Amino acid sequence: MLTNTAVKYRLWENRKALIIFYLIIYLVMIASIIAVSSVNEVITLNGLEFASMIFIFIVGLEFSEPFQMLLQNGCSRKTIFLSFVYSIIPIATVMALIDGLNGILMNQFTNYENMFLQFYGPRFTEAVGVMQFIEGFLWSLTAYTMVAIIGLFITALYYRMNKQMKWIVSIGVPAFFMIVLPLIDTSFFNGAIIEGIGKVLDFAWGYQNGYNPYFSMISCILFSVIFGSLAYSLIRRAVVRD
């Protein structure tokens, strides 16, 4: 019962930001439609879902304030974590649905291509079909959920770390992936590591299997479970800061 209240609180907490976000998106859409119809050239529009991903990532990053508010109101850390998961799924569902419908709407006026079609376009022969909409919706739902949970993991990690560790991770992780790993890869493995990572991502993204979005949906669910578990392991020992 307390979990239900905590979920309700989290949904309430995010509703205003969600409304403002989609007001901006609709303004952008209207401006785009006007701009496209006022010129004779062919303008390609795409990627409004990327804004949704950033938005839901930021929702995931919101940790400290809801954590303290829920702890103040007698919620255990398990309830706090579950309330996040249970609230992010409906938010991601609503966003995936709105974005799918927005894609269809934009397609009526422009040659808009949503993110799903950019990734998995070769799979479809029809312009907009029911199956395409459903698959696009499911893909967005799993991707948004994963992005939000990664956001929660990052913010929980930073919440738990001391100042020194924050510096080490903030500099160390990007430095490892951008400098150390490529250096080791080219010096000792002749590019095999990066190539291997690329192949794994291609597989996870369904590109090795005829642009199959279900591979990426499963990958997103798997990553959500992994990062969710890591986030919970950090949250379950988190304490308030005085």
Next chain:
Amino acid sequence: MKGIETQNLNKTYGEVCALQDINLKFENEKIYGLLGRNGAGKTTLLNLISNRIFPSSGEVQVDGETALENDNAQRKIYMMGEKNYYPQGMKIRQIFKWTQEFYPSFDMDYALNLAEEFGLDITKRVKALSTGYASILKLIIALSVNIPYVLLDEPVLGLDANHRQLFYETLLRNYDEQPKTFVISTHLIDEVANVIEDIIIIDQGKILKNQPCEELLSQGYTVSGNVATIDSYIADKEVIGCDSLGGLKTAYILGTVNKGQLPAGLEVSKLDLQKLFIQLTK
């Protein structure tokens, strides 16, 4: 088993031992005073009970079940901490509304009445509140939640004398109408002395005293009179402190008074809790 019980509770921060082997019981429907010097471990104890931090060892039980990561146990506790954990951008009215969602026994009408009495503008956001009004907000919630255990850590922080008086009066009225356990951690010993039933004194992470206020104060007495008479009277007594003003002197003494041997001109009264506290925690 009703009440909050701590069993062999320990909390260390690195090398520092904040609490050591704490065995306590907060019984139902009593007002406790949790006293101690700065850094004695009062806030740590309250934070452990309210699941805000984790013990190094030992356990806290609420009505027989563990308080640690237990929604059911924590719903019986409201902790008013020094720091404000409500979202800074939230309006007071919204905080009341959400408190009612989390604590269904929260009395909204009572809270709104108290807000009016204390002059708290419920249309304001948390970030717009002064230190005193932030304390008032938390106090109003603490008095309105109507749950068995209410922990108040420095409840009158930033409150002016009028508001402090109003708080103590409201607290007693609230306790009288709907008895519950209050644990009040404060440095304002004189002010709280008339409110609390039992006293727990913590010093350097250990329990120094845990007994009824009356019993503790009956361990000594206060005598007042002219300087010479007092000086002569206290010569063979265990004196814990003295105050002088002009030709008058007041001495705080441990032990029982023998009124038959009391020199003429001396007045006897109850021991001063603050003086006793200072002596015990020196």
